[in-house]
Amino acid sequence: MADKMKKIKPVRNVDEARKAGPVLISLSAVFLGIVAGCLLILLIGKNPFVGFERILFGALSNTRRVGNTIANSTQLILVGLSVAFAFKTGLFNIGGSGQMLVGGLIASIFAHKVTFLPAPLYYVCLILIAAVCGGFWGFIAGFLKAKFNVHEVVGTIMLNWIAYWLVYDWVPRFIVDPAIKVKSSPLGVDQTLRATWLSKLTGNSYLNYGILIAVVAVIVIWFILEKTNLGFSLKAVGSNRFCAEYAGIKVNRNIMSSMAIAGALAGLAGLTYYLGYSNIMEIAKSPSEGFDGIAVALLGNSNPFGVLFAALFFGILKMGKGSLAATGIPTEIADTIIATIIYFTATSVILSQFWNGVFKRRHEKKLLAAEKEKKEEK
Numbered sequence: 001m002a003d004k005m006k007k008i009k010p011v012r013n014v015d016e017a018r019k020a021g022p023v024l025i026s027l028s029a030v031f032l033g034i035v036a037g038c039l040l041i042l043l044i045g046k047n048p049f050v051g052f053e054r055i056l057f058g059a060l061s062n063t064r065r066v067g068n069t070i071a072n073s074t075q076l077i078l079v080g081l082s083v084a085f086a087f088k089t090g091l092f093n094i095g096g097s098g099q100m101l102v103g104g105l106i107a108s109i110f111a112h113k114v115t116f117l118p119a120p121l122y123y124v125c126l127i128l129i130a131a132v133c134g135g136f137w138g139f140i141a142g143f144l145k146a147k148f149n150v151h152e153v154v155g156t157i158m159l160n161w162i163a164y165w166l167v168y169d170w171v172p173r174f175i176v177d178p179a180i181k182v183k184s185s186p187l188g189v190d191q192t193l194r195a196t197w198l199s200k201l202t203g204n205s206y207l208n209y210g211i212l213i214a215v216v217a218v219i220v221i222w223f224i225l226e227k228t229n230l231g232f233s234l235k236a237v238g239s240n241r242f243c244a245e246y247a248g249i250k251v252n253r254n255i256m257s258s259m260a261i262a263g264a265l266a267g268l269a270g271l272t273y274y275l276g277y278s279n280i281m282e283i284a285k286s287p288s289e290g291f292d293g294i295a296v297a298l299l300g301n302s303n304p305f306g307v308l309f310a311a312l313f314f315g316i317l318k319m320g321k322g323s324l325a326a327t328g329i330p331t332e333i334a335d336t337i338i339a340t341i342i343y344f345t346a347t348s349v350i351l352s353q354f355w356n357g358v359f360k361r362r363h364e365k366k367l368l369a370a371e372k373e374k375k376e377e378k
Contacts, residue, residue: 018363020355022301025348028355029299030313033341037333044329051329058323059316067198067205071277073315075100077214078269079293080311081221082138082262084302086152088225089258090238095141095156096266097290098163103134103267104274105167108184108281111191112175123193126271127213134267135260137163142259146252152259160286168283175281184281193276210272215308217265222304224261234258266290295338298345314338 038048059069079096086093107130117125137159144150175184189196193208201207225231236244237254245251269289274281296314300306321334344351 018359020352020359022303022306024355025351026299026301026306026310026345028351029341029344029348032344033337036340037337040333040336041329046327046329050327051324051333054323054327054329055317055320055334057320059320062203063201064203064205065319067202067207069315069319070211070312071206071208072319073311074208074210074214075269075273075277075287075289076292076296076311076314077308078217078265078272079289080296080300080307081214081217081304082265082269083293083297084300084304084307085221085225085265086258086262087297087302088238089234089254090241091142091145091152091255091258091262093138093141093156093259093262093266094153094294095138095159095263095290096269096293097286097288098156098160099134099137099263099266100270100273100287100290101160101163101167102137102270103130104270104281105163105170106130106133107271108187108274109170109174111187111275112185115191119190123209126193126275127268130267130271131264132267134270135264138263138266139256139260141263142256145259146255160290164286167281171281171283177280182283187275187279189279191275192279193272194279206277208272208276210276213268213272217268218304218308221265225304230257266293269293295342295345298342 034052037051041048041051058065060066079100082096082099083093107126110126110129114122114125138156141150141152141155141159144155145152171184172181177183177185193210193213194206195209198207198209199205223231225235233244233249233254234257236247236249237251237258241251244254270287273287273289292314296307296310299313300308300310317334317338321331324331324333
C-alpha cells in the first residue's frame with residue numbers, strides 16, 4: 001500500500017493548470033502563418049513544399065546566401081530591439097525609419113569627410129555618431145510626449161518625414177555622386193563596416209561587423225531591462241505610469257530615456273544598413289525595416305533574445321522569397337506569410353485562450369484519473 005501511495009503524484013486544482021507562455025504563442029503564430037502560406041500556394045495550383053524548399057534554398061543553400069541572410073537580418077534585429085524597448089515602457093516607436101535615416105545620414109557624411117582616423121577609432125566614432133543621432137531623433141518624440149502629451153505615434157511619424165526630407169536635401173548637398181544625382185557617392189570597403197575576411201569567409205556576401213553590434217545590443221538591452229534599476233523603472237512605467245508616479249518614479253524622464261535608447265538602436269540599424277549591407281544612401285527612399293521591426297518585436301514578444309530569433313526568421317523569408325519566381329509562385333507569398341504571422345501574433349489573446357483551454361482539459365483529466373486511483377486504493 002505504501003509503495004502505491006508513493007506513486008500517486010499530487011495533482012493541483014484546475015485553476016492551477018499550466019498557462020500558455022509567450023514562446024508557445026509565437027510558435028503557434030509562425031505555424032499558422034506557414035499553414036496560410038501553404039493554402040495560398042495550393043489555391044494558385046502550385047506545390048507548397050516546393051515553395052518552401054525554394055525559400056530555404058534562396059536563403060540558406062550556400063555560405064554566400066547564409067551570409068546575406070544574416071546581413072539582412074542585422075537591421076531587423078536592431079529595429080526590432082528599438083520597438084521592443086519602447087513597448088516595455090508602454091510606448092509605440094513607429095519612428096524607426098526616420099531614426100535609421102538620421103543615424104545613417106550623419107554617419108555617411110562623417111565617413112565621406114573624415115578619412116584620416118585609425119580604423120579602431122574610426123569605427124568607434126561611426127557607432128557613437130549613429131547612436132547619438134538616432135537617439136536624439138527618438139528623444140525629440142519622447143520630449144514632446146512627456147512635456148506636451150503629443151502621442152508618440154504622431155510625433156514619430158512626423159519625424160520620419162522630416163528625416164526623409166533631410167536626406168533629400170543633405171545627400172545632394174554634401175555627399176552626392178556626381179554621376180548619379182539621386183544617391184550618394186559609394187564608400188570604399190575600408191570606410192564601411194565590411195571586412196575582407198568576413199566577405200571571403202562567406203563567399204563574398206554582405207556580412208559585416210554590424211552583426212556583432214546587433215548581438216552586443218541584444219545582450220546590453222537584456223541586461224538593462226532585467227538587471228538594472230533603470231530597466232525596472234522603465235517596465236514599471238510601462239505597466240502602469242500612474243502607480244509608478246505614485247511610487248516616486250520620474251515618469252517623464254523615463255519616457256524620454258526610453259525613446260532616446262530606442263532611437264539609438266534604430267540609429268545603429270541605419271549605420272549597419274547604409275554603411276554595412278549597402279555603401280550608399282538614396283534620396284526619395286525610406287527604409288522598410290523601420291516598420292518591419294514592429295513585426296519582429298511582436299513575434300519576439302518584446303524579449304531581446306526573442307527579437308534576435310524573430311529577426312533571423314524574417315530574414316530567411318525576405319532573402320529566400322526571390323527564389324520563388326523560378327517555380328511560378330509569386331514572391332509576395334512570403335510577404336503574405338509575414339503579414340499573417342503578425343496578425344496571429346497581434347491577436348495572441350485568441351491563441352492564449354485556445355492553449356489555456358487545452359491545458360485545462362488535460363489537467364481536468366489528470367484530476368479525474370487521480371481521484372479514480374484514490375478510490376481504487378480505498
